[in-house]
Amino acid sequence: MYKQIGIITGGGDAPGLNAVIRAAVRTAVKEFGIKCVGIEDSFEGLTGETQTMKLTTRSVSGILPRGGTMLGTRNSGSFCCFEDGKVIFPDETVKAAIENLKKLEIEALVVIGGDGTLAIAQEFYKRGIPVIGVPKTIDNDLAATELTFGFMTAIDIATEALDRLHTTAASHDRVMILEVMGRHTGWIALHAGLAGSADIILIPEIPYSFESMVQKIFSREKSGSRFTNIVVAEGATEIGKSEIYKSVGDRKTAPRLGGVGDYIGQKIEEMTGKEARCVVLGHLQRGGSPNAFDRMLGTSFGACAVRALANGEAGKMVALKAGEIVNVPLSDAIANIKTVASDGQLIRTARDIGISFAAPKESRL
Ligand code: F6P
Numbered sequence: 001m002y003k004q005i006g007i008i009t010g011g012g013d014a015p016g017l018n019a020v021i022r023a024a025v026r027t028a029v030k031e032f033g034i035k036c037v038g039i040e041d042s043f044e045g046l047t048g049e050t051q052t053m054k055l056t057t058r059s060v061s062g063i064l065p066r067g068g069t070m071l072g073t074r075n076s077g078s079f080c081c082f083e084d085g086k087v088i089f090p091d092e093t094v095k096a097a098i099e100n101l102k103k104l105e106i107e108a109l110v111v112i113g114g115d116g117t118l119a120i121a122q123e124f125y126k127r128g129i130p131v132i133g134v135p136k137t138i139d140n141d142l143a144a145t146e147l148t149f150g151f152m153t154a155i156d157i158a159t160e161a162l163d164r165l166h167t168t169a170a171s172h173d174r175v176m177i178l179e180v181m182g183r184h185t186g187w188i189a190l191h192a193g194l195a196g197s198a199d200i201i202l203i204p205e206i207p208y209s210f211e212s213m214v215q216k217i218f219s220r221e222k223s224g225s226r227f228t229n230i231v232v233a234e235g236a237t238e239i240g241k242s243e244i245y246k247s248v249g250d251r252k253t254a255p256r257l258g259g260v261g262d263y264i265g266q267k268i269e270e271m272t273g274k275e276a277r278c279v280v281l282g283h284l285q286r287g288g289s290p291n292a293f294d295r296m297l298g299t300s301f302g303a304c305a306v307r308a309l310a311n312g313e314a315g316k317m318v319a320l321k322a323g324e325i326v327n328v329p330l331s332d333a334i335a336n337i338k339t340v341a342s343d344g345q346l347i348r349t350a351r352d353i354g355i356s357f358a359a360p361k362e363s364r365l
Contacts, residue, residue: 002108002309007021008042008043008071008110008117010042011114012114012286014286018063018069037053039051050100067287108130109121109130113133114135114139118330119334132327138286139187174274178261181285184204189203200357205339210267316329
């Protein structure tokens, strides 16, 4: 049995990180008598002088409803860089961090993160460090798990935003566009669009056409609804075009998506003569308290991750499958991102109730 394990949170923060930390520490200490060390600011805490904190059941008390992560996080740094669109993990940095783990007497790691963070975790595992991953991201784009924690809270926030935009759109007879996060997938836009009664949902998995969008806006006008609510995923693309980026990134930083909502708003004003306004929901989707579901999922993931380590499992990620928490190979989780199936049940349901995805000739689908 391990004497001491380390806990790391990496990548963009997501509601529920503290719930995972709390459950992992409580399970380690109370159930298995294992001590816990928190590594600060993602893997960066393992570089140079190292930055860590002792985690006890007392130090994690009261953090369950708190947003963010008590350990700090980074979504860029020394452990990966971008070269010609490829991600490279600098060998020397990983080796030095492993030396530091030995000095700190940390025998295994619980790594809480999305695909980028878990890919770094895999590098540690390949070099002999027992690692268990915990799937985190508001984007829900991690393969090998049905859900990541943080996603459900993000949907709640985006849904509330859509509800609020509904009344102002209707009062002004405007087209309101809500740009939500999600990187290259449309999970947040699709779920919030359904829950928040969007009229048009634009996701990366279904490239959009302005003609189709305008047709939908005018057919609503004809039927007496002189406003339209659109939710657009930041990675959505117009047919034949590529994603819109706010910044292209560099060797150390990944490119940042953003701007598609404004682009659509301008085009719609030109094409329909109607007023359009865009709201970018941004980091509000990540901040603040996790909802009940994410507290519950984060707690289950945290406890099961430590149990898996204690049972001798490593190189795995805890995952949700058919309502159960299972362990899947870390390599499966990072191999591909999980995208929305363009003929999946939620898309069909949305179409059944008259929501448009602005695909060409959609009315004939
Ligand atoms: O992966 C989470 C996420 O919020 C994405 O949806 C978004 O594209 C990105 O992170 C934003 O990153 P940053 O916090 O660096 O702006």
